[in-house]
Amino acid sequence: MFEKILIANRGEIALRIHRACREMGIKTVAVHSTADADAMHVRLADESVCIGPPASKDSYLNMSAILSAATITGADAIHPGVGFLSENADFAAMVEEHGFVFIGPAPEHIRLMGDKVAAKQAAGGLGIPLVPGSDGAVTTGEEAIEVAKKVGYPILIKATAGGGGRGMKVATNQDELLPALHIAKTEAKAAFGNDEVYMERYLSQPRHIEVQLLADGHGRVIHLGERDCSLQRRHQKLLEEAPSPALNENARAAIGERVTAAMKKLGYRSAGTIEFLYENGEFFFIEMNTRLQVEHPISEAITGIDLVREQIRIAAGIPLSIQQSDIVFSGHAIECRINAEHPDTFMPSPGLISDYHAPGGLGVRVDSGLYSGYRVPSHYDSLIAKLIVHGQTRNECLMRLRRALEEFVVEGVATTIPLHQRLIQASDFINGDYDIHWLERFVDTTGGETK
Numbered sequence: 056m057f058e059k060i061l062i063a064n065r066g067e068i069a070l071r072i073h074r075a076c077r078e079m080g081i082k083t084v085a086v087h088s089t090a091d092a093d094a095m096h097v098r099l100a101d102e103s104v105c106i107g108p109p110a111s112k113d114s115y116l117n118m119s120a121i122l123s124a125a126t127i128t129g130a131d132a133i134h135p136g137v138g139f140l141s142e143n144a145d146f147a148a149m150v151e152e153h154g155f156v157f158i159g160p161a162p163e164h165i166r167l168m169g170d171k172v173a174a175k176q177a178a179g180g181l182g183i184p185l186v187p188g189s190d191g192a193v194t195t196g197e198e199a200i201e202v203a204k205k206v207g208y209p210i211l212i213k214a215t216a217g218g219g220g221r222g223m224k225v226a227t228n229q230d231e232l233l234p235a236l237h238i239a240k241t242e243a244k245a246a247f248g249n250d251e252v253y254m255e256r257y258l259s260q261p262r263h264i265e266v267q268l269l270a271d272g273h274g275r276v277i278h279l280g281e282r283d284c285s286l287q288r289r290h291q292k293l294l295e296e297a298p299s300p301a302l303n304e305n306a307r308a309a310i311g312e313r314v315t316a317a318m319k320k321l322g323y324r325s326a327g328t329i330e331f332l333y334e335n336g337e338f339f340f341i342e343m344n345t346r347l348q349v350e351h352p353i354s355e356a357i358t359g360i361d362l363v364r365e366q367i368r369i370a371a372g373i374p375l376s377i378q379q380s381d382i383v384f385s386g387h388a389i390e391c392r393i394n395a396e397h398p399d400t401f402m403p404s405p406g407l408i409s410d411y412h413a414p415g416g417l418g419v420r421v422d423s424g425l426y427s428g429y430r431v432p433s434h435y436d437s438l439i440a441k442l443i444v445h446g447q448t449r450n451e452c453l454m455r456l457r458r459a460l461e462e463f464v465v466e467g468v469a470t471t472i473p474l475h476q477r478l479i480q481a482s483d484f485i486n487g488d489y490d491i492h493w494l495e496r497f498v499d500t501t502g503g504e505t506k
């Protein structure tokens with residue numbers, strides 16, 4: 056087992072990884088920019104190294120600075136966390152080339168799943184259900200018209216180098232198709248330096264459901280059920296829940312088995328998440344994330360499995376000690392992302408935390424690096440805390456979540472706490488009756504009422 060792990064990340068996820076290491080008796084190295092010198096994970100780590108000025112490109116994305124920090128501290132392995140370099144295949148390869156263990160998948164799998172067309176073709180070949188569409192990239196208008204005839208309208212044109220909602224254009228009929236194709240290619244070229252696009256049938260009211268998996272690279276793959284991440288605004292998740300209110304036991308087992316069989320065939324290693332659109336009882340693959348995800352704690356809450364500990368054990372070459380039959384799903388969990396943003400305008404709200412009190416009690420977890428006197432920097436994403444609440448039923452979880460949000464004190468910056476308090480009172484949400492477009496409508500129609 057590793058003696059020392061360098062955590063190549065910041066904020067709440069760096070603290071989360073530090074906690075798993077500490078419980079495993081593994082020493083931790085925190086890296087930080089000059090803006091994060093007072094961060095909680097830096098305070099708690101066994102060692103810390105300043106890797107650069109605030110800008111991410113000069114610090115948390117600075118591969119050579121991170122590798123140098125690993126060298127001078129004698130780290131055995133590097134955990135990339137989420138975001139930053141966590142899905143950078145070149146970084147994963149460099150880590151291994153420099154003699155450290157990358158706590159994550161093999162670089163070739165990171166690269167494969169980072170190319171949206173190659174990922175879709177690989178997923179299809181592994182038996183994962185796909186959205187009907189083109190077989191790879193579409194280059195000419197004639198080809199686009201043929202694909203659309205086969206697939207049917209409305210059609211979605213997606214940039215191969217896109218992802219996260221960037222570079223998508225809808226065509227509702229043939230008259231709109233060629234102009235949409237031209238615009239999509241032009242915008243993709245401008246945004247990603249690559250004008251390649253592919254086509255899919257457009258699903259108009261899907262849910263966004265993702266399946267969490269763990270694979271040890273020795274042939275054992277298990278799934279930890281699904282997470283419903285449909286409540287997003289401009290592709291930013293705000294609240295996630297597990298299990299999805301839309302799935303029953305059979306649907307859960309069916310998609311779980313398809314995913315684990317596929318990842319066995321691929322020879323995947325580490326934690327991974329397969330993202331689906333779910334509409335009319337059918338799953339359609341959209342992307343695979345080859346990293347730990349922000350919302351992983353709700354899967355931990357309903358299974359009792361520490362995903363970061365399992366990632367570390369897998370990276371150390373230890374076969375999975377749990378098998379699918381050991382996994383018992385228990386209760387319901389919801390995660391609220393607490394962002395330092397105005398709850399109506401979503402404008403970032405960095406600043407000094409003048410007072411902080413985290414809720415507690417049975418079934419309440421807060422993952423955050425905040426403390427009274429901490430200054431939320433303006434250089435990074437606005438996530439400052441995750442409130443994860445578990446209950447034996449969804450109703451119990453909702454009641455507990457309402458109580459925990461009332462207890463949560465964060466003074467000095469604006470936060471999304473009032474938005475969550477409004478959201479969990481909405482009848483559609485209480486009924487679990489929402490799709491990927493619901494939150495934007497909710498915010499647009501009820502925004503500004505933060506009382």
Ligand code: MV4
Nearest residue numbers: 186211218219220255256257258263287341491
């Ligand atoms: C789609 C779709 C509808 N139909 N594909 C957005 C980002 C990327 N993950 C894929 N996305 C979508 N792909 C087809 N064929 C709708 C979306 C989408 C979306 C997906 C998940 C969560 C939120 C979303 C918000 C807008 C659009």
